[in-house]
Amino acid sequence: MPIGLEATAARRRRNPLDGLDPDPSVPADRIVSLVPAASEILFAIGAGGKVQAVSHACDHPPEAAQRPAASRTRLDAEGSSRAIDEDVREAVDEGEATFEVLGEVLHHAQPDLVVTQEACDVCGITPVDVRAKLARFEPGEGPELMGLHPHTLADVLDQIRQLGEATGTAEAAQRLVGALEQRIEAVEAFASDRERPTVAVLDWIDPPMAAGHWIPGMVEAAGGDPVLLDDASPSTYVEWDDVEAADPDVLLSIPCGFDARRALAEAEAVVEPDDRLPGLPRERVVALDAGAYTSRPGPRLVDGLEQIACALHGPAARQRWPEQATRVQRLG
Known part of the structure; x- marks a missing residue:
């Protein structure tokens, strides 16, 4: 044999x-x-x-x-x-x-x-x-x-x-883990002394579902405060009234398996006609390629973490991670 x-x-x-x-x-x-x-x-x-x-x-x-x-x-x-x-x-x-x-x-x-x-x-x-x-x-x-x-x-x-x-x-x-840990620590250090915007994360849009599991922890590590679910909680259906009541500074659209363009289009199709989240500037409706960077619990989650930092912290983050910044899509 x-x-x-x-x-x-x-x-x-x-x-x-x-x-x-x-x-x-x-x-x-x-x-x-x-x-x-x-x-x-x-x-x-x-x-x-x-x-x-x-x-x-x-x-x-x-x-x-x-x-x-x-x-x-x-x-x-x-x-x-x-x-x-x-x-x-x-x-x-x-x-x-x-x-x-x-x-x-x-x-x-x-x-x-x-x-x-x-x-x-x-x-x-x-x-x-x-x-x-x-x-x-x-x-x-x-x-x-x-x-x-x-x-x-x-x-x-x-x-x-x-x-x-x-x-x-x-x-x-272990070498891969070590390299990923260094990148995670770099994001956490970058975000540690910056203003922390509140973030509503949806991993489905219609009907809305609040993103759970590792996503709230990624938002926290990137310097934001998740407002719908805590880290490690399972994803959960919510109502748009719940999202509006949370009054987020940023809405992050990451429908499971969708790329960034489709995630942004889905958010636009649902948010714009009914004027949902009227107090949220449209440039703060952000989408990422969920299929690559947030839905799959693998090494590219750390790319997603850097992209969330770019979505939350403006030019300084975009200068720090220019390649990741190009992957962030905004409604406005």
Whole structure:
């Protein structure tokens, strides 16, 4: 048996389907990553060569998008915020997933590790979803499952270390974490003695949803005060009256999975016709590329952190992070 397949078999024997904590003594050799952030991390820490298949949403780095897709969406991603939300609610009401795991691709990849997530049961692939597709593996020979569940920026750094341990790339993972920590500390130092604007962050626009998980903590680190949710809270539907009552200095539009132009267009379509937030200058309605920099709990969250600092602190921040400043879109 080739060395790689021998290690794969040994890893499966150590911890088959009933566990979510891979044995780091036998690094994973063949990986299916069903989480876009995990795919980004794996390639960033030098484990990209082990990735055999990815999810339909894994598009960064470009090498990840070249892997076979082991899932597909059931949503019309080109629909409006309202239409997508209605489709999601209907799927939830009927007990259906918004995506499909492709068992044939999963089995063909012959993974010893499948990476999923446990932070969102609606828009992300969970261990439960994958288990249903693993019946083709012999008992005790299926891959290990790793379910990532970050809720804060610190959790995201921890999951980078976790993936490093699972793939035999712990040193590279720690180097990446160290570099990200330095950038986070630089933003915090920059913002420490500046005025702190209040910020309402929406990770869905129609209907509005207050952004939770790691987003409030990112706003705080960038020198703002989040007004709708605290750090690590799950994202929650709100009413526009709640947003108006919070009277934010800045409205940050980051609909999950949308790029900056679409996020800004969605905000404009909802805010302008009904003259919502009349006291908020339109140049303080800001959008970022959520699909790249805020929705996915991976290394590029730190890019998003620097972009939020640029959105909140004007020319000084834009001079400090000129490349990130170009990615910030404003309504006015």
